[in-house]
Amino acid sequence: MRFVSVGNLNLDVNAFLSEHPRVGENAIAEGLWVGAGGAAANYAVMLASLGRSVSLVSLVSPLAVRAGLLQRLVEAGVDVSYVRVIEGEPNVALIITAKRELSRTVISYRGVSRQLRGDMVPSGDHLHFASVRPSLVLEAARRAPLSSYDPGGESFKDPRGVAEAVSEVSWVFLNERECKAVARDPSELLRGRSEMVIVKRGPRGALLVSADSRLEASAPSLGEPVDVTGTGDAFDAVFNAVFLKTRDPELSLRAASVAGALKSTRLGSSNMPSREELAKAFKDIYGEELEL
Numbered sequence: 001m002r003f004v005s006v007g008n009l010n011l012d013v014n015a016f017l018s019e020h021p022r023v024g025e026n027a028i029a030e031g032l033w034v035g036a037g038g039a040a041a042n043y044a045v046m047l048a049s050l051g052r053s054v055s056l057v058s059l060v061s062p063l064a065v066r067a068g069l070l071q072r073l074v075e076a077g078v079d080v081s082y083v084r085v086i087e088g089e090p091n092v093a094l095i096i097t098a099k100r101e102l103s104r105t106v107i108s109y110r111g112v113s114r115q116l117r118g119d120m121v122p123s124g125d126h127l128h129f130a131s132v133r134p135s136l137v138l139e140a141a142r143r144a145p146l147s148s149y150d151p152g153g154e155s156f157k158d159p160r161g162v163a164e165a166v167s168e169v170s171w172v173f174l175n176e177r178e179c180k181a182v183a184r185d186p187s188e189l190l191r192g193r194s195e196m197v198i199v200k201r202g203p204r205g206a207l208l209v210s211a212d213s214r215l216e217a218s219a220p221s222l223g224e225p226v227d228v229t230g231t232g233d234a235f236d237a238v239f240n241a242v243f244l245k246t247r248d249p250e251l252s253l254r255a256a257s258v259a260g261a262l263k264s265t266r267l268g269s270s271n272m273p274s275r276e277e278l279a280k281a282f283k284d285i286y287g288e289e290l291e292l
């Protein structure tokens with residue numbers, strides 16, 4: 001089974017402070033993480049860490065090579081043969097994480113990744129679109145029998161476009177704020193090909209809505225959360241891996257929630273938990289073996 005992840009590979013610069021700086025303040029960070037990020041890249045690293053075969057589809061500038069981002073993905077086991085290096089501006093995310101309330105401010109700069117087009121997406125068994133514009137989903141979703149879309153911030157930029165694109169994918173992932181921006185109720189997004197809507201609720205877990213069920217999973221507490229960047233991407237990847245193996249939505253939702261919670265305890269956007277850590281945490285919480 002081949003997974004394809006479409007979207008950004010960024011250089012993430014995450015500064016950790018005890019609280020958010022005030023306007024005009026010259027703040028000193030207490031911690032710093034610099035490395036590979038971007039929703040599609042984080043998702044691909046999580047799948048590779050579960051031993052899945054996954055290809056990343058992204059456009060990057062030469063800075064991604066110089067900064068070792070591509071190398072990092074290769075080492076993680078991600079196929080980067082569909083990542084094109086083109087001359088132009090880098091894709092960068094500047095993140096401020098305030099440790100006290102674990103809130104985040106993200107400033108994303110879309111460089112060459114803005115030029116990503118649907119015809120650059122290969123076919124696969126499952127396509128995942130991570131934080132890409134809805135028109136790209138409309139162009140490429142039919143290249144695979146199964147697909148998912150996590151629009152992220154696109155939900156605020158183009159809520160109507162996102163609502164339209166959702167009908168072209170098999171299931172959609174949104175966090176609570178994004179979901180409110182796109183629909184009054186998640187069930188409104190069950191249309192066209194869309195069979196499931198999965199709503200991520202941070203420390204309050206997750207909700208799955210389909211035509212015949214409404215399931216909830218809690219977010220387990222697995223240690224102190226230190227970095228919530230990438231929690232949603234870890235969640236999406238584990239949901240997809242478990243669902244495509246078992247077709248069990250409840251098990252997939254639980255496993256994904258454990259993955260998100262585990263990621264939150266790890267520093268670094270693409271610093272994903274291992275298969276063994278995930279299986280162990282799942283067993284500790286639910287008393288059952290999780291086949292990954």
Ligand SMILES: Nc1ncnc2c1ncn2[C@@H]1O[C@H](COP(=O)(O)OP(=O)(O)OP(=O)(O)O)[C@@H](O)[C@H]1O
Nearest residue numbers: 175200201202203205219225230231232257260261
């Ligand atoms: N502080 C936390 N404590 C425990 N679990 C968490 C925490 N934050 C996130 N999670 C887990 O990770 C999942 C996904 O996180 P979240 O709801 O923040 O998604 P998101 O907003 O899409 O994240 P992202 O910022 O990566 O896009 C949650 O459903 C939950 O299971």
Ligand SMILES: [Mg+2]
Nearest residue numbers: 152175232233
């Ligand atoms: Mg998200």
